[in-house]
Amino acid sequence: MDNKELKVDFSRYDYGEKEAIEEVEEIPSEYKEKAKEVGIEVDKGGGVYFQIDHNIIYQKLIERLRKKGIIIMSIGEALRRFAWAKKYYWRALSSRSDKVSKIAEGYRRNGYFIYVPPRLKLDEPIQTCLFIAKQNIAQPVHNLVIVGDGAEATLITGCTAITEEALHIGVSEFYIGNNAKLTFIMIHNWTPKVHVRPRTGVIVGKGGIFVNYYVNMRPGITLQTLPKAILHDGAKAYLTSIIKSGRKALVDVGGRIVFKGNDTRGEVITRSVVTDRSEVTMRGILETEGNVNARGHLECRGLLLSDNAKAIAIPQLEARGMRANLTHEAAIGKISEEELNYLMAKGFTEEEAVSIIVRGFLEAGVELLPENVREGVRLALDSMAKSL
Amino acid sequence: MVFKVEDLWVKVQGHDKYILKGVDLSIGKGEVHVLMGPNGSGKSTLLKTIIGMPQYKIARGTILFMGKEINNLQPYERAKMGIGIAFQSPPRIRVKTEYLIKLITTKFRTRLLPYEEYGISHLVSRDLYNGFSGGEMKRTEMYLTILQRPKLALLDEPDSGVDVDSLALIAKGIEQLMEEGASILLVTHLGYILKYLDVVTELHVMINGKIVYSGEPEKALDLILTHGYSYFVKGGD
Numbered sequence: 001m002d003n004k005e006l007k008v009d010f011s012r013y014d015y016g017e018k019e020a021i022e023e024v025e026e027i028p029s030e031y032k033e034k035a036k037e038v039g040i041e042v043d044k045g046g047g048v049y050f051q052i053d054h055n056i057i058y059q060k061l062i063e064r065l066r067k068k069g070i071i072i073m074s075i076g077e078a079l080r081r082f083a084w085a086k087k088y089y090w091r092a093l094s095s096r097s098d099k100v101s102k103i104a105e106g107y108r109r110n111g112y113f114i115y116v117p118p119r120l121k122l123d124e125p126i127q128t129c130l131f132i133a134k135q136n137i138a139q140p141v142h143n144l145v146i147v148g149d150g151a152e153a154t155l156i157t158g159c160t161a162i163t164e165e166a167l168h169i170g171v172s173e174f175y176i177g178n179n180a181k182l183t184f185i186m187i188h189n190w191t192p193k194v195h196v197r198p199r200t201g202v203i204v205g206k207g208g209i210f211v212n213y214y215v216n217m218r219p220g221i222t223l224q225t226l227p228k229a230i231l232h233d234g235a236k237a238y239l240t241s242i243i244k245s246g247r248k249a250l251v252d253v254g255g256r257i258v259f260k261g262n263d264t265r266g267e268v269i270t271r272s273v274v275t276d277r278s279e280v281t282m283r284g285i286l287e288t289e290g291n292v293n294a295r296g297h298l299e300c301r302g303l304l305l306s307d308n309a310k311a312i313a314i315p316q317l318e319a320r321g322m323r324a325n326l327t328h329e330a331a332i333g334k335i336s337e338e339e340l341n342y343l344m345a346k347g348f349t350e351e352e353a354v355s356i357i358v359r360g361f362l363e364a365g366v367e368l369l370p371e372n373v374r375e376g377v378r379l380a381l382d383s384m385a386k387s388l
Numbered sequence: 389m390v391f392k393v394e395d396l397w398v399k400v401q402g403h404d405k406y407i408l409k410g411v412d413l414s415i416g417k418g419e420v421h422v423l424m425g426p427n428g429s430g431k432s433t434l435l436k437t438i439i440g441m442p443q444y445k446i447a448r449g450t451i452l453f454m455g456k457e458i459n460n461l462q463p464y465e466r467a468k469m470g471i472g473i474a475f476q477s478p479p480r481i482r483v484k485t486e487y488l489i490k491l492i493t494t495k496f497r498t499r500l501l502p503y504e505e506y507g508i509s510h511l512v513s514r515d516l517y518n519g520f521s522g523g524e525m526k527r528t529e530m531y532l533t534i535l536q537r538p539k540l541a542l543l544d545e546p547d548s549g550v551d552v553d554s555l556a557l558i559a560k561g562i563e564q565l566m567e568e569g570a571s572i573l574l575v576t577h578l579g580y581i582l583k584y585l586d587v588v589t590e591l592h593v594m595i596n597g598k599i600v601y602s603g604e605p606e607k608a609l610d611l612i613l614t615h616g617y618s619y620f621v622k623g624g625d
Contacts, residue, residue: 338479345439345475346488347467347495347536356491360483360515 006222006250008195010103013138013167016054024057030162031131037383038158038187038217039376040129047072047126049112051141053134056110069117072126075142078113085113088144092173092201092230100197104140104171111141111171114155118148118177125154125185125373132161132168132194140169145184149177149205154370156185161220165193168220172198172227176235178205183369187215187380192247194220200227204235206261211368212239215377217384219249219278226254226283231294233261240365241270244384245278254283254314259294259324266296271364274302274309275388281312284328291321298328303335303361305354305388351388359385389452390571391415391438391540396449398430398437406447407433409597413573415540420562420572420587422605424579425594426617431575432476434594435542438573439473440466453540472538474529476545476575478517485528486512489535496536506531507557523554530561541565543574547581559584579609593620 027035027042027050035042035050042048042058046065049072050058061072071078078085095105112128132139147153159168168190176182190196196219204210210229229237239255257266270282282300302311313330335357343353362381366374391414398408407430415421423431437444438451440463450457458466467473481488489512493500503509507527517525526546533541546558559581565572566587574581582588582605591605593612600620601608611619 336479339481341441341463342475342479342481344463345441345467345473346492346532347464348491349462349464352464356483356488357481360481360487363482363484 006224006252008167008222010099010138010167012136014134014136015107015138015140022055022057023059027058031133034160034162035129035131035158037380038129038160038189039156039185039380040127040158042127042129045124045127049128050131051110051129052131053137053139054110068120070120070122071113071115073113075111075113075144076109078144085144088146088173088175090173092175092203093171093199100169101171101199104142104169104199107140108142111143113143114145116147116151116153119150120148121152122154123372125156125370128155128157130157130159130168130170132163132166135163136165137163138167138169141171143170143172145173145182146175147177147180147182150179151177152181154183154185154373156187156373156376158187160189161191161194164191168194168196170198172200174200174202174210176202176204176208176210179207180205181209181211183211183213185213185369185373185377187217187377188219189217190220192221196220196223198225198227200225202227202229202237204229204231204237206232207234208232209235210237212237212255213365213369213377214241214253215380216241216243216245216251216253217380219243219245219251221248222250224252226256228256228258229266230258230260231264231266234263235261236265238266238365238368239268240368242362242364242381243270243272243280244275244362245272245280246275247278248276249278251278251280252283253280254285254300256285257287257296259286259288259292259296262293264292264294266294267298269299269364270301271362272302272311273305273358273361273384274311275305277306277308279310279312281314283314283316285316285318286326287318288320288324291323293323294325296324296326298326300330301361302332303358304332305335355385355388358388389414390417390454392452393438394450394452396437396451397447398433399445399447400433401443401445407597408437410449411597411599413592413599415571415573417571418566418569419589420566420574420585422582422588422591423573423575423594424577424591424612427577429594430597431594432544435473435544435573435575438542439463439471467536470539471542472533472536472540473542474533474544474546476548478525478529480518481516482518483516485514485516488516489532492532492535498535498537501531501535506561507554522549523551526550527554527557530558534561534564537568538565538570540571540573543572545575545577547576548578555580556584579612582609593617595620
């Protein structure tokens with residue numbers, strides 16, 4: 001972490017004592033409603049993992065999906081039961097790379113484990129929710145997702161808190177097999193004093209596709225994440241981050257793609273709306289590993305809605321050899337007067353016009369998502385554009 | 389009288405010079421008025437002042453709409469009262485065209501109109517005016533204006549820079565506004581659109597911020613096409 005402002009005193013949080021599974025028949029309705037804001041509807045869909053603080057309170061895997069060989073369980077249980085699962089543990093990421101990863105490694109308990117067997121094409125999204133309810137808690141989860149060769153799956157993870165202060169650490173490792181596809185949607189909505197540290201590593205096999213769509217409706221006090229996808233021959237990755245930051249939040253987001261194989265394609269898109277005294281850094285790194293035939297594009301766009309807000313764009317391209325074609329564009333600005341006036345002449349108040357422009361700005365990458373999840377995502381984006 | 393301006397003097401913010409220098413104009417219900425004039429004569433300024441664009445400052449005179457003075461109303465208040473404007477060159481906005489269409493129908497409580505009849509089916513999924521051709525832009529702007537069901541439609545050069553097919557579609561749109569009983573103030577530079585319109589109440593010629601001629605459209609158009617605007621500058625021989 002190169003920004004000292006993002007420093008966190010990790011020792012002041014409560015890490016809990018042991019793995020706890022306290023399953024309930026029915027998730028309390030206040031939690032359900034809160035989860036819905038981050039795209040999780042537990043009553044819909046055939047696969048659900050719901051964790052509150054350190055407890056897994058609800059898991060669902062309907063028989064039809066179980067029969068097809070899908071596995072959804074806590075990572076603790078998976079590592080105990082399946083020797084093969086261990087091969088994937090800390091392979092896409094290093095537990096020694098930073099303090100946050102070390103904490104997750106030491107904790108070694110909850111988080112979800114999802115396995116989709118080869119050639120299975122799953123239509124309905126699997127839903128997971130990581131929820132913080134207790135004050136001053138640390139929630140260091142480790143998630144592991146394996147999508148077998150030729151399989152296709154969509155995963156939605158919603159993360160939210162109802163308490164003021166907490167620490168959320170989310171280590172996620174995704175293994176996408178040859179010619180497989182994973183669409184991963186993560187929606188965050190935090191309270192003002194939550195520190196959030198996702199650490200995401202992705203390995204995409206030959207001809208595989210990884211679509212990462214991250215929406216942060218409201219960061220806590222600090223957020224730092226830079227998911228990294230490694231692409232083998234013919235693989236593609238699309239990393240989109242949509243952020244609306246306010247208050248005094250310090251945010252550092254983006255994506256990194258490593259083009260390891262030939263005929264690889266990748267795109268990193270970050271859009272940030274920054275209000276109040278908040279500061280957002282948008283990073284993007286595209287790099288080739290050796291002289292490979294790769295094509296990549298990077299886009300960072302910031303929209304400032306306050307004179308005290310700050311946005312920084314740091315696009316980085318690293319090409320080795322002559323076969324790569326990497327491009328980037330970055331832009332930071334305010335809402336154009338001309339656009340505002342146009343919309344006001346069409347009957348919208350200034351407030352409504354701002355909201356329309358912001359909503360349009362946030363609409364990036366939605367077309368890459370499967371039809372059946374777009375509505376939920378658009379609802380989240382709508383609510384971001386309304387509460388300015 | 390639906391609409392009336394009296395002795396209107398207007399400056400653009402930050403400039404000393406008057407763009408409009410005492411404009412008088414009245415439009416009755418269902419009437420179609422055409423405003424012509426050379427570049428820079430103040431035609432667009434008049435329309436933008438009527439809708440209330442903030443950079444156009446009224447120094448003198450009044451704008452009356454439905455019997456009420458609207459000089460100090462916000463643009464969205466004027467739009468809500470029933471004034472619709474189709475801009476000559478609207479800005480590109482990063483918002484899906486269809487999304488804006490839905491917001492307008494909600495705002496004005498109007499029904500959606502079939503896209504294909506206005507030739508915009510292929511445009512609605514794109515960002516507004518992003519890479520639109522001249523004709524596509526004018527057709528979409530016309531569609532959005534009709535969608536508001538205005539009592540007064542201000543059309544700023546809907547016929548400039550468009551192909552023949554678009555021109556016919558735009559003329560159809562103007563006819564629809566007329567059928568619905570809207571009053572229309574149509575600005576045109578070269579008058580192409582007039583070939584498609586049967587009923588024009590009056591044609592006005594604006595020169596250097598003033599309406600210098602108002603009269604029967606065919607005669608005025610004939611004078612413009614034969615003598616050019618210089619005829620009106622000289623005050624007519």
